[in-house]
Amino acid sequence: MYIWQNGKLVNKDEAAISPFDHGFLYGAGLFETFRVYGGHCFLLDDHLERLNAGLDLLEIGKKVTREEAEGAVKLLLEANGYMDAYIRFNVSAGTGEIGLRSEPYDSPEVLVFSKPLPPAAQLQEKGGKILSLNRNTPEGLKRLKSHHYLNNLLAWREIRHSPGVEGIFLTREGYVAEGIVSNVFWAKQGILYTPSVDTGILNGITRQFVMDLAKKSGIEVRQGLYLLQDLYEADEVFFTNSIQEIVACPRIGDANFEGLNGKLAGFLHGRYAEGRSSFYSRSEIRSEDFI
Incomplete structure (x- = not known):
């Protein structure tokens, strides 16, 4: 299975982030989970609006566009071989020195995960x-x-x-x-x-x-x-x-x-x-x- 990391497809067993990533050390990171139906990212704009507002608040230097998100999801689904999926779009603050940081983060890690889902069901x-x-x-x-x-x-x-x-x-x-x-x-x-x-x-x-x-x-x-x-x-x-x-x-x-x-x-x-x-x-x- 593949994940999408910083613009590239990576085998899940080879994906890695630094132990100095402040998302790992201090929880400085955000994510969105959304569903894809037949390749369509449902309510994607609303999810990205919330994600980007949170990134701005945490001073993580990243703004995710619909084009970037859809492109990542498309590559990921094609590589993994399904079109109905759970997607987790994750932005972590990136590496820094040990200790709390007052400066903005300028090198975040962006990772997108997927899992296959069955077609939408009844209530x-x-x-x-x-x-x-x-x-x-x-x-x-x-x-x-x-x-x-x-x-x-x-x-x-x-x-x-x-x-x-x-x-x-x-x-x-x-x-x-x-x-x-x-x-x-x-x-x-x-x-x-x-x-x-x-x-x-x-x-x-x-x-x-x-x-x-x-x-x-x-x-x-x-x-x-x-x-x-x-x-x-x-x-x-x-x-x-x-x-x-x-x-x-x-x-x-x-x-x-x-x-x-x-x-x-x-x-x-x-x-x-x-x-x-x-x-x-x-x-x-x-x-x-x-x-």
């Missing part, structure tokens, strides 16, 4: 479990999709004996936050709810896409600070991320929901599917498509 479901581990607060003013992933790793180990379940973080104050690898939505009486980014969650690209799909379909969307009881009283619950799309949740603990029978999850999954092979950004959603 799937997964149970939920409230984690005992709280969601940590962001390192800065807002959460970046960075190399700082220990909170998620420890949470993943908490549910390792519960296959088919997504762990759900609460904040230290007891507010519903997000899943280990997802954002959380629920619906009650036709209104769609999701935790606010004020809880410290990652503002997921699929989260934003689904909210825009809902709003432009005439569905009321509310973001806020919600307690666990608000979640338990929902009619339906679902998770979102860029690889699994929309995943219905039939139960969390002793609380049962509509699961695959959820009207909003089913409706939004159908609308989601209509853009898979063509959308580069959620800005392409048109209200008239849903009239």
